[in-house]
Amino acid sequence: MTASSSPGLPPAEPLHSDPSADPIATALWAKVLERWDEMATHQAALAHAVASESLAELAARYRKLTADKDKKDRAEERLQAILSAATVLMLSKKTPKAPAKRFNLLTVVMALITLAVCFEVYRRARGR
Numbered sequence: 001m002t003a004s005s006s007p008g009l010p011p012a013e014p015l016h017s018d019p020s021a022d023p024i025a026t027a028l029w030a031k032v033l034e035r036w037d038e039m040a041t042h043q044a045a046l047a048h049a050v051a052s053e054s055l056a057e058l059a060a061r062y063r064k065l066t067a068d069k070d071k072k073d074r075a076e077e078r079l080q081a082i083l084s085a086a087t088v089l090m091l092s093k094k095t096p097k098a099p100a101k102r103f104n105l106l107t108v109v110m111a112l113i114t115l116a117v118c119f120e121v122y123r124r125a126r127g128r
Contacts, residue, residue: 024048025048025054028045028048031045036074042081046081049082053089055082062075062078066079
């Protein structure tokens with residue numbers, strides 16, 4: 001099963017080779033279809049898709065229903081909810097920037113003292 005994609009891009013491939021391999025997702029989707037007008041079933045399917053990182057499969061299922069004029073509005077609404085969930089999930093996994101490396105003040109002070117001592121030793125040794 002593949003989802004529609006943006007123009008110019010190849011069709012999105014499902015994350016799993018067999019979307020029915022997840023029995024929980026399959027059961028939740030059956031409930032969604034059975035109780036289409038109940039938002040709770042849609043929310044449960046979305047929550048499971050977020051937890052199992054299978055948002056693409058759920059989006060593909062809703063995308064197919066956008067062709068059905070009776071289900072089009074709700075399907076598009078749920079696709080927007082999936083997009084929002086995917087964005088939040090992506091941003092939550094964003095790798096934070098590595099903090100800039102700072103010199104430890106103690107290291108700098110010790111280096112300056114060592115340099116001053118070496119210079120003084122050199123000056124005295126040369127003065128002989």
